[in-house]
Amino acid sequence: MLNPQWLRTFAALTELGNFTRAAERLDLTQAAVSQHLHHLEDALGLLVIRRPRAIELTPAGRALLDYCEAMEQARRRLDARVSGPAEAGEIGLITPESIGLALFPLMLDWQAQHPQWKIRYCFAPDPEVLDAVLTNRYDLGIVTLKPDDTRLTASKFMQEPLELVVPAGAKVRAWSHLETLGFIDHPDGRAMANRLLSRRFRKNASVADLPRNGFSNQIALILEFVARGLGFTVIPRYARAAFAQQYKIEVVECGSPVVETLWLIHRAEWPLPAPCARAVRYLEERMKG
Structure with a gap:
């Protein structure tokens, strides 16, 4: 050479x-x-x-x-x-499905405004999000637990409240009403339900003691059970807000909110590319609005 x-x-x-x-x-x-x-x-x-x-x-x-x-x-x-600012490229974002249901259409809007940048979006649980960002397969990720890996930078992105969702018209004033409805479960269902329902029904047993009337690992499908009157569930607000048939479901007030903090992560060893930083600011502004 x-x-x-x-x-x-x-x-x-x-x-x-x-x-x-x-x-x-x-x-x-x-x-x-x-x-x-x-x-x-x-x-x-x-x-x-x-x-x-x-x-x-x-x-x-x-x-x-x-x-x-x-x-x-x-x-x-x-x-x-x-x-320097690149003229074109790809932005990879990987998130849990609930917040993804809200962010994905916003990212499509962003690509429509910046057609030189292509969006690559993936839904995944926290462990897969961490691995995808650490192995540089995705530029950005969102997780529900703040990572302690020094190779990652984590910043608070937003908070996502949990909601008790029942079929439209259902009366939920006592624990017995939940027993009658039955629980629609999902991978994080019991943990979320116990955290939220303990605020409203302090003296009752665990949600594990309720009839389990259905299960789905696809958060977009959980409310299909509820909309058909087959049971109730507890899911994050953005998953509920993305459901198309809002008139078939209701949110039951459970007192002081239970929220999950969502953390935006990216590799710590190098600066976040300028287009990714602009996309993050865009998402934060739209979600606040």
């Missing part, structure tokens, strides 16, 4: 046409400039012909000059990609 300093010396020498001026620009001695050229000619053959008042490039010299210019253009492209 050719020494980059030798190439810089050769480029300055051909631009200025003079060993003295090239040495002054590069803060080198004339002897150093001559030595760099000698090293290059040892590797590539005769590059310049010394004339009384100038130098003349040989065919090999012209080829090397083209190579130097190509290397400089490549360096500028690299600088632009690493430290």
